[in-house]
Amino acid sequence: MKVGIIGATGYTGQELARLLQNHPEIELAYLGSSSNSGAVYEEMFPQFSGLRSSQGMGSGLGTGKLDNEQVPDLDVLFCALPHGLTADRTAQWLNRGIKVIDLGADFRLKDATVYENWYKVKHPAKELIPGAVYGLPELYRDKIVGKALIANPGCYPTATLLALAPLLQKGLLQKDGLIIDAKSGVSGAGRGVTLGNHFSEVNENFKAYGVASHRHTPEIEQQLTEAAGSELLVNFTPHLVPMTRGILATIYAQVTPGVTEADLKVCWQEQYEGEEFVHILPEGIWPQTKFASGSNHSFLQLKVDSRTGRAILISSLDNLVKGASGQAIQNMNLICGLPENMGLKMRGLWP
Amino acid sequence: MKVGIIGATGYTGQELARLLQNHPEIELAYLGSSSNSGAVYEEMFPQFSGLRSSQGMGSGLGTGKLDNEQVPDLDVLFCALPHGLTADRTAQWLNRGIKVIDLGADFRLKDATVYENWYKVKHPAKELIPGAVYGLPELYRDKIVGKALIANPGCYPTATLLALAPLLQKGLLQKDGLIIDAKSGVSGAGRGVTLGNHFSEVNENFKAYGVASHRHTPEIEQQLTEAAGSELLVNFTPHLVPMTRGILATIYAQVTPGVTEADLKVCWQEQYEGEEFVHILPEGIWPQTKFASGSNHSFLQLKVDSRTGRAILISSLDNLVKGASGQAIQNMNLICGLPENMGLKMRGLWP
Amino acid sequence: MKVGIIGATGYTGQELARLLQNHPEIELAYLGSSSNSGAVYEEMFPQFSGLRSSQGMGSGLGTGKLDNEQVPDLDVLFCALPHGLTADRTAQWLNRGIKVIDLGADFRLKDATVYENWYKVKHPAKELIPGAVYGLPELYRDKIVGKALIANPGCYPTATLLALAPLLQKGLLQKDGLIIDAKSGVSGAGRGVTLGNHFSEVNENFKAYGVASHRHTPEIEQQLTEAAGSELLVNFTPHLVPMTRGILATIYAQVTPGVTEADLKVCWQEQYEGEEFVHILPEGIWPQTKFASGSNHSFLQLKVDSRTGRAILISSLDNLVKGASGQAIQNMNLICGLPENMGLKMRGLWP
Amino acid sequence: MKVGIIGATGYTGQELARLLQNHPEIELAYLGSSSNSGAVYEEMFPQFSGLRSSQGMGSGLGTGKLDNEQVPDLDVLFCALPHGLTADRTAQWLNRGIKVIDLGADFRLKDATVYENWYKVKHPAKELIPGAVYGLPELYRDKIVGKALIANPGCYPTATLLALAPLLQKGLLQKDGLIIDAKSGVSGAGRGVTLGNHFSEVNENFKAYGVASHRHTPEIEQQLTEAAGSELLVNFTPHLVPMTRGILATIYAQVTPGVTEADLKVCWQEQYEGEEFVHILPEGIWPQTKFASGSNHSFLQLKVDSRTGRAILISSLDNLVKGASGQAIQNMNLICGLPENMGLKMRGLWP
Missing domain, CATH: 3.30.360.10 (Dihydrodipicolinate Reductase; domain 2)
Known part of the structure; x- marks a missing residue:
């Protein structure tokens, strides 16, 4: 299964990459960044050293380079950017059959007026709101299964x-x-x-x-x-x-x-x-x-x-995990028919 | 003016010593500790290095050694120990003309029953409660002036x-x-x-x-x-x-x-x-x-x-300052007729 | 493969448990502690909540309780205690066919006199030193393979x-x-x-x-x-x-x-x-x-x-990982014929 | 004695202000900032709340506002800016009878070529180097006394x-x-x-x-x-x-x-x-x-x-103190004939 991250250099983007590296059923096929296109991901983020040359599912990092925002064909795209930056392109991705998990705020509020009052911007894609589901699995699991657009909850x-x-x-x-x-x-x-x-x-x-x-x-x-x-x-x-x-x-x-x-x-x-x-x-x-x-x-x-x-x-x-990237992967597992805990079994780092 | 600290090795004790060093009208004449009697204060706490040999008001550290709990004649004694440890000796000190500022909890609650319910011990000196005043100057300044026993508030x-x-x-x-x-x-x-x-x-x-x-x-x-x-x-x-x-x-x-x-x-x-x-x-x-x-x-x-x-x-x-030792010195200034801010003018350490 | 930890409540013990939970080929069959025997591990360490009832390899925690130091039959025992505490029992464990990976210092120094000079105690099991190997795989991999007693290096x-x-x-x-x-x-x-x-x-x-x-x-x-x-x-x-x-x-x-x-x-x-x-x-x-x-x-x-x-x-x-528990698992993989990186693929937590 | 700080919003500038507030012989008459001119100092830095209205030596903050870089008549000016930003104006200030203590690097190196090699810029005021003294009092006290331009050492x-x-x-x-x-x-x-x-x-x-x-x-x-x-x-x-x-x-x-x-x-x-x-x-x-x-x-x-x-x-x-602003005040005391420890008696904050 091919997945990608748009906004791969932010903290939720890096956390998605960290967790997805440990996911046995996915290939991390696309890392997008508007500002760092062309940079070698593991040189920017040495915690990923050596991944460029890794082989196989769950371990590769595609070309190892950050791409621009031209999203290739994928099964799932994680949008790990602040509100307002990807919503206007979301319809295209959905139309291409890419499931979208949005870690930003654009599809969380059902009432676009409330969104516009609190975020002080015009909603960029109102028409998609009804089809989006609020992705908190322990409370709304039944509604999430089968959906293509997930509004990943705030932390x-x-x-x-x-x-x-x-x-x-x-x-x-x-x-x-x-x-x-x-x-x-x-x-x-x-x-x-x-x-x-x-x-x-x-x-x-x-x-x-x-x-x-x-x-x-x-x-x-x-x-x-x-x-x-x-x-x-x-x-x-x-x-x-x-x-x-x-x-x-x-x-x-x-x-x-x-x-x-x-x-x-x-x-x-x-x-x-x-x-x-x-x-x-x-x-x-x-x-x-x-x-x-x-x-x-x-x-x-x-x-x-x-x-x-x-x-x-x-x-x-x-x-960054249950409050963002981990929950996003939990949602991916749900909408893709994988075991919900796949790639997420690690326990807390103590001390 | 001679002042002393009983419980000089705890954090509020050390903070009293630090602030009193900078107070122009007092001599720090007694540092008491039940467990470290005889130890050289500046060797235990090198932030005070060199004070043993200092001269004059506001800078000396008495003998430079921690004493046992036999309190000498003083104008003011700060009790910087947890609740229950000094209350039973407080009457003696007051009788000797020593003003007492208690940083512990024993004299804060007016109702000894409430004290006993929350602290789970018998009150050690109920009879002193009526004479004690709750020492938060900005709220109760008028009641503090002239008193000999101050219950210094909790943080x-x-x-x-x-x-x-x-x-x-x-x-x-x-x-x-x-x-x-x-x-x-x-x-x-x-x-x-x-x-x-x-x-x-x-x-x-x-x-x-x-x-x-x-x-x-x-x-x-x-x-x-x-x-x-x-x-x-x-x-x-x-x-x-x-x-x-x-x-x-x-x-x-x-x-x-x-x-x-x-x-x-x-x-x-x-x-x-x-x-x-x-x-x-x-x-x-x-x-x-x-x-x-x-x-x-x-x-x-x-x-x-x-x-x-x-x-x-x-x-x-x-x-440790307005929530404990600084407020205690503010109370000392008030009950001793000194300017309320004496020794307390330093501003916050930023960054 | 059954493995155990003696000293499971210390930091290297907890870290072994965390990493071993993610290892697909082992069962964590024994958690020993002299002082906390009988305690429920996940109540002492809530980061492991829910593991008691988990099923299957790589996820169970045995009974979920800390045992005393009567070590059961195991394939591998990790000794995660300070120097001097397990060396005298190590020969017994080896005789019972249990491979031992010692995270303490007892078998690192080849010369017992040097050990005694620096650690100020008599060496508890001199006779085992020649059979122990210093377990730093990237430098001594060939010597480690096939051994039963590993001296896991200091951090x-x-x-x-x-x-x-x-x-x-x-x-x-x-x-x-x-x-x-x-x-x-x-x-x-x-x-x-x-x-x-x-x-x-x-x-x-x-x-x-x-x-x-x-x-x-x-x-x-x-x-x-x-x-x-x-x-x-x-x-x-x-x-x-x-x-x-x-x-x-x-x-x-x-x-x-x-x-x-x-x-x-x-x-x-x-x-x-x-x-x-x-x-x-x-x-x-x-x-x-x-x-x-x-x-x-x-x-x-x-x-x-x-x-x-x-x-x-x-x-x-x-x-705690490459400097202790992770390297110990790397050594376990080596002496047990498993892929050296098994259970150790997670990348650094950033930020 | 009137003193001023150019670069009053940086960390060494704020630290100078904090320490000078506690100095009994100076008036803090000028706080300069190129970028924040006009701002109220205590609103930018609430640790100084209430100082605007204070009276008297050692407590006032002039107008309470940050000025531009037009330096008024002063006894001493502290330059608390990075290298290269004030050296070209230093001669004017000296000519006006203002003693200058430079916390930057411009006057520390006696050989302008060495400066230019390491700092990668042309030296802005070579001619002043011979008259500057390296201000580390415990090593060079005799050379400091009587000087008008002090190169305050690096931390x-x-x-x-x-x-x-x-x-x-x-x-x-x-x-x-x-x-x-x-x-x-x-x-x-x-x-x-x-x-x-x-x-x-x-x-x-x-x-x-x-x-x-x-x-x-x-x-x-x-x-x-x-x-x-x-x-x-x-x-x-x-x-x-x-x-x-x-x-x-x-x-x-x-x-x-x-x-x-x-x-x-x-x-x-x-x-x-x-x-x-x-x-x-x-x-x-x-x-x-x-x-x-x-x-x-x-x-x-x-x-x-x-x-x-x-x-x-x-x-x-x-x-920030002995490594910068405190040492600068120690130098000020020396060149102005004040007791060397004036305003610097406070001990370390522990814990």
Whole structure:
């Protein structure tokens, strides 16, 4: 099976390449980059040294060079670029029979007006929205199978929805007053250099950003509204942690009267029974971002504070894997009829 | 003026020594340690190299050796040990005319029963509680002046109370549903070695701890209840950030109907007008922990999310300075009639 | 093929478990720990969540519990404990037909007197030394194949020998004046808690340790002496870097008169032609520890300073993988007749 | 005394401002920046919040705004810009009676040809070189007093020269084969954003850079040649440590026959007797960069390896203080007749 990456030099692009190298059923046939066309991939990224000359499925890197954005015939194309850059070409690729997994934001929001309000640009391909499916397999697996255009979820929404969606769907939490206080490693901001991501400015420092204005807010609200059955709003505050990888979301929700901590856990257990990548931790063990480092696994824990009647739910994952490239490969496996965990079995790097 | 530190080898003890070296009106006449008595302080802690032989006020280190816990005659004694270790000797020191500033928790809670419930030990000196004052100068300056026993606030409570207390006192926020999601550097856990503070376990990692059970919860609730005028409860969740110093608290509160973002800011401005150590940041600039690094300064910002009607308040400071040793010196200055900022003028270390 | 780990809770033990989970031809049939016997492995180490119930080769974790040190029948046993703790039982295991790969130091030094001088203990199993082979495959592959007792090299020696051994063997460098200035992440010090590895003491800090006294010195000298053909001494200085994983060695050597930079590179290219795990970087690209993070790959570069006639050689790898557990699995593959790279194909985690 | 900073927004500029705020005898009367003229300094750098309205010497920030590069009348001007940007205006400032302390490289090398070879630009003000003095007070105090143009040393040279210069001057070390393996925090690279200083690329990573080509090499060689009395060359290799502040140099030198470890230490003790900022650590305690964090102090230790006859010398300091802005203020104090330690008494921030 031939797959390609457009935007292969960014962090999600490099992470796709790393994970796909270990996938036994694919050939990484195309690495596209508008700005680095012609460069030798393993010279730019020495962690891939020696792959140019490798043979066989799951190990080759095509010519070993970055191509321009003329996409060849492929089975699957991963779009690993920021929003707005590939949506207008997506219809062509789909028409050529290429399945598209978009790691950007263009096909996540069902309402183009909401997209335009939060992203401050005209939607580049509105007509494709109805055919796109929101690719969070543990929640929407049945809708994903058989689709050709996947909107790969954002990193913060993935962490948040895994914790909240099943509980809201069962009516165990109240819809009002949901608070999501989330924390991410710096790689979430990508490979583009800015003063805000300069080592000396971020290291030994902690801050909030995008307060009451982060673009993952409407994505979270859309999916939680669907789960709850009626419209809801959330407060979502992201923070920057002086580390490279990892997301942890601390979520506060008022419990529905009569619902117990045990009820909430049973709901999670039923939802995630048999899931390979979502783990409800044993009593007293709380998620840490490092449990997931470099892996597609995610971790959940909760507690109801009997004093205030509020549930505290914590969810962690690796923003570049389950929060981006790993989930994208999980989606590829699903839409291509491969075992869902293929190429994704590695466990977190500890320490 | 002769001052001493009991518990001089811990992190708040070392920080007191560092700051007191720069204080022009004191002689650091006593460094006590139960376990390291006899050790040469500057050999244990080479950042103080050369101080043994220094002369004069504000620069000497007494004999240069750590003493046992037989406290000599002093004007002020800082107790920089965990709760329960010095309270039973405090009455003696006070009787000898030594003013005591306790950086531990023993005299912070006015109700010994609450103390005993949360700290799981019998209170060691209940009878002193009424005479102790909660030493957060920007909120309780008038009560501090003239006192001999200061309960120096906890780091998380300091960050939280600076943001919330004035707003609750003025009735601008609702008392129900207060959520304090706080994040601290690892130095807050002290110098004691544990697997949980082992570099390889904490570095590149982020986690919550003490969920719905941290001992700073009743301290925050006591002071906010006093501010609000009637009892309230909070959800307080601390997290560990892979950095050494700094605390940032992200606080969520429902605004009282009719109150605007501007009203909240005006309240803060009135409260902190002329304060040297509390800064309300300009519009759009959010607190970062590093603004305060190594300094006694603290930073505030807020926003009302018009979609949800909830205020997000963020407060940052250095947990070892304004959150502990710096505030203790500020209290010393106040109770000894010295300018409140003496020895505390240094600004944050950036980068 | 059944394999086991004794010392499964340390960092090299956990890393063996992580890598072996991804190895298609082995069953991880035994996890031994003297201190944690009976504990559920995935509860101690949540990165392995869900493995207890997994089925099949390469995925199971036996009973999922840590056993005591009664080793069952196995094909291969990895000893992942510090020196001195398993050597006295090694003969029994070999007699039972179990191949032993020792990640400790007991069988690395050929001369028990040298061992006793540097390690300050009596050698626990001198009689096994002649039968042990030093397991650095890229240099000693022919000697490793067919052996039952492997002395897995130290992390610093692996980085150093890959750079120096071929060049000394060919006589391209002078034996006098070799200087190895090495830097390691903190995980090299293991999982034991000490003040020296406490987060707040190590973070944002850099220091040398073991100056002119580190135990890897005689190991390096033994192998370089063998390469050079006559005795030599080195200056070896390790340093602690505030990061978790990675080793980088900066090596200074006087070039043999008449030898050029190109000669040195040709020697490396001939030695490492076709090697999957050793990469000579392109001109101008210098090794970084992160190129190797979590992988069994290593990186080399050199330059001859024409002003001083001295070569500067730099070598990097992940101390827990190529410097310990990954190399141990590479050795297992070799002595068990499996493809040498089996289970070790993953590339470095970047960023 | 009125002082100013040109290049006030860079890291050495901010550090000068931080330290000068604490200096009792100066008024910080001018903050110049070509690119940020008109900006409010405390809004760009909130660690200085509230200083605009402060009164009095040592606390004010002039207008509180960044000025353009039209320098007003001052007693001392600090030039905190990279090489080549202020040298051509230096003569004017000197002619106006302003003493100039240049933190850049333009006046450090006595031979303009050497400068031009290493810096690849024409020297902008050759005629001023003879009048400039190399400002490392502990080695050249007598030459500094009374001068108007100070070439403030580089960070790596300061660490290196403190260790080596006195020993070479006394003939205790051989001039051949000097190796300086140095490691720096990322702040040494300045505030300019590049991929090489991007958090996710540097964090959890360690690398060498400028191998056999770093511009501090000729500066070190010039001063060591002067100390030794005849020309010498060194191998100097800088490395980047994933931390913000700190430099540590590990130096290897062959001891002159007959010279002992004790001889070397006596030489250091004689040189640094009574120095406030240079500390020879007690036997067995090795320099750590964090001992110096935020302070003007530096630390030395050495050992002679009796096996190889080579001395290992280690030197540490804070690259932004003793390695730049602190030393600049120490020079200002010297040339203005103030106590040399004025404004520089603070000790290292630990932890």
